[in-house]
Amino acid sequence: MTPVQYRRADSASDAIRLAGTAGHRLLGGGTNLVDLMRKGVERPDTLVDVTGLPGAIEEAADGSIVIGAGARNSAIAAHPLIRSRYPMLSRAILAGASAQIRNMATAGGNLLQRTRCVYFADAAGSRCNKRAPGSGCDAIGGFTRYHAILGASPACIATHPSDMAVALAALDARVHVAGADGARALPLTDFHRLPGDRPDLETELAPGEVIVAIELPPSRLAPRSDYRKVRDRASYAFALVSVAAGLVIEDGRISEARIALGGVAHKPWRAWRAEAALQGEAPNEAAFVAAAEAELAGAEPRPGNMFKVTLAKRTLAAVLSGLCEDQA
Amino acid sequence: MAITINGTPVDPPADPRVSLLDLMRDRLHLTGTKVGCNQGACGACTVLIDGQRVLSCLTLAVQAEGRTVTTIEGLGADGLHPLQQAFLEHDGFQCGYCTPGQICAASAMLEEVAAGMPSYVTRDLAAPARLTREEVRERMSGNLCRCGAHNGIIDAIMAVAEEQAA
Ligand SMILES: Cc1cc2nc3c(=O)[nH]c(=O)nc-3n(C[C@H](O)[C@H](O)[C@H](O)COP(=O)(O)OP(=O)(O)OC[C@H]3O[C@@H](n4cnc5c(N)ncnc54)[C@H](O)[C@@H]3O)c2cc1C
Ligand code: SF4
Ligand code: FES
Ligand code: FES
Numbered sequence: 120m121t122p123v124q125y126r127r128a129d130s131a132s133d134a135i136r137l138a139g140t141a142g143h144r145l146l147g148g149g150t151n152l153v154d155l156m157r158k159g160v161e162r163p164d165t166l167v168d169v170t171g172l173p174g175a176i177e178e179a180a181d182g183s184i185v186i187g188a189g190a191r192n193s194a195i196a197a198h199p200l201i202r203s204r205y206p207m208l209s210r211a212i213l214a215g216a217s218a219q220i221r222n223m224a225t226a227g228g229n230l231l232q233r234t235r236c237v238y239f240a241d242a243a244g245s246r247c248n249k250r251a252p253g254s255g256c257d258a259i260g261g262f263t264r265y266h267a268i269l270g271a272s273p274a275c276i277a278t279h280p281s282d283m284a285v286a287l288a289a290l291d292a293r294v295h296v297a298g299a300d301g302a303r304a305l306p307l308t309d310f311h312r313l314p315g316d317r318p319d320l321e322t323e324l325a326p327g328e329v330i331v332a333i334e335l336p337p338s339r340l341a342p343r344s345d346y347r348k349v350r351d352r353a354s355y356a357f358a359l360v361s362v363a364a365g366l367v368i369e370d371g372r373i374s375e376a377r378i379a380l381g382g383v384a385h386k387p388w389r390a391w392r393a394e395a396a397l398q399g400e401a402p403n404e405a406a407f408v409a410a411a412e413a414e415l416a417g418a419e420p421r422p423g424n425m426f427k428v429t430l431a432k433r434t435l436a437a438v439l440s441g442l443c444e445d446q447a
Numbered sequence: 448m449a450i451t452i453n454g455t456p457v458d459p460p461a462d463p464r465v466s467l468l469d470l471m472r473d474r475l476h477l478t479g480t481k482v483g484c485n486q487g488a489c490g491a492c493t494v495l496i497d498g499q500r501v502l503s504c505l506t507l508a509v510q511a512e513g514r515t516v517t518t519i520e521g522l523g524a525d526g527l528h529p530l531q532q533a534f535l536e537h538d539g540f541q542c543g544y545c546t547p548g549q550i551c552a553a554s555a556m557l558e559e560v561a562a563g564m565p566s567y568v569t570r571d572l573a574a575p576a577r578l579t580r581e582e583v584r585e586r587m588s589g590n591l592c593r594c595g596a597h598n599g600i601i602d603a604i605m606a607v608a609e610e611q612a613a
Contacts, residue, residue: 150502
């Protein structure tokens with residue numbers, strides 16, 4: 120690790136001021152950043168500890184829930200309002216990492232965690248367009264079990280590893296950010312980018328901007344929603360495929376559907392096509408399979424992750440069936 | 448501001464790169480906490496900060512300034528902790544390398560259950576948490592054991608949980 124200075128931001132304005140300085144990086148729980156510094160992938164000169172940023176989880180006047188960026192992942196998952204109104208979010212967070220890591224990780228840091236592509240982490244030995252733009256991508260033609268099947272590019276086939284962000288994508292969450300030029304909010308589905316020819320640019324966050332909060336709008340379908348994660352071991356592993364989903368069924372027809380997939384793309388993958396396919400359909404196996412087919416029709420797997428296409432379809436159909444059993 | 452480790456105030460290191468784990472082991476000679484992977488993947492370095500279980504390998508020591516750290520040495524300061532005794536009785540270890548982390552994690556885990564916190568395998572998120580073997584497995588999945596002592600570890604934790612409930 121290269122030498123580094125450390126300071127604590129006392130307030131959001133302090134964090135914004137310090138975040139704008141060259142070489143400065145914000146430090147949440149450190150579960151991703153400290154590891155990547157040790158591996159030589161990240162080399163900040165100054166760490167600005169933002170764990171002191173507000174982390175309250177509160178209901179706004181319009182019924183939205185606002186989660187402060189400093190909220191620890193474990194606190195979000197266990198909060199009574201999240202458990203009762205947005206169970207898919209509690210389950211997604213609880214499916215991620217371990218209890219120790221969830222106690223450390225912050226909401227802001229979770230959204231900005233970097234890919235777990237092994238070539239990205241191997242600063243000394245592998246070529247990677249994300250870490251060193253223009254150097255090539257050793258994943259293509261390499262070990263691709265954890266890599267993308269949707270939305271990838273010839274420059275990068277990495278996946279976004281967050282479970283929490285998959286549920287947030289399905290829930291139409293908004294990310295509140297602030298910088299020297301003021302504050303703005305953007306949909307979580309527009310926050311992360313597809314790799315294109317700039318895989319080093321991962322989000323729409325401008326240099327110097329700070330995540331201050333995540334907002335969950337009121338939702339009719341969220342109270343009966345679910346999150347299912349398929350992985351190589353039963354717990355404490357990143358997703359091969361995950362599904363966050365919620366349905367509203369009225370008069371025997373699907374009137375609303377919200378679905379997102381994890382483990383398949385460079386960003387949490389909102390399944391717009393599957394949602395459109397389900398609209399107005401009777402909730403049965405045939406409709407669920409058709410929706411899954413529609414979503415995965417554009418999949419471009421690699422030799423090492425062909426299995427993910429079938430796995431994603433089956434997991435999606437199974438989660439939708441499970442939601443109907445609950446509502447029956 | 449000091450870091451309070453097992454009741455003793457300690458100055459934070461001048462170099463912010465020093466992890467809490469390295470501060471304790473290399474500079475304070477508190478070697479009860481083990482270093483396994485040094486990258487968040489094994490749980491051997493688990494300690495409690497302000498009562499919550501965390502990984503000391505990914506915690507910079509400076510982040511613990513003003514906080515209270517408890518290690519296995521602290522848990523066992525007044526004679527064997529009930530979990531230590533139970534690990535002995537139920538063969539909760541073989542080589543013992545993962546054991547300090549397992550016991551620190553288990554002590555916090557029992558508090559989390561008492562506080563009603565759910566896990567990924569908790570079916571009804573609205574109901575109070577109940578400790579089953581399946582729940583212990585999931586809640587302790589952040590602590591690996593290369594010797595495969597897991598069945599003994601779960602027996603030991605269940606025994607302490609049942610004692611506490613009685
Ligand atoms: C062994 C292991 C297993 C894991 N398994 C999973 C898993 O299964 N599922 C999963 O979802 N995750 C998993 N994780 C990842 C974990 O969830 C993330 O590391 C964590 O959420 C990051 O949060 P943090 O607060 O520690 O971020 P940090 O490491 O502190 O920071 C991450 C990034 O966010 C930036 N940042 C932090 N806060 C802000 C802010 N407020 N505004 C702007 N930028 C900010 C930092 O500058 C940095 O670039 C795992 C991690 C490990 C080590
Ligand atoms: S897939 Fe992306 S992150 Fe992985 S080596 Fe290729 S460019 Fe780098
Ligand atoms: S040494 Fe900290 S998790 Fe392995
Ligand atoms: S007892 Fe040897 S690693 Fe667990």
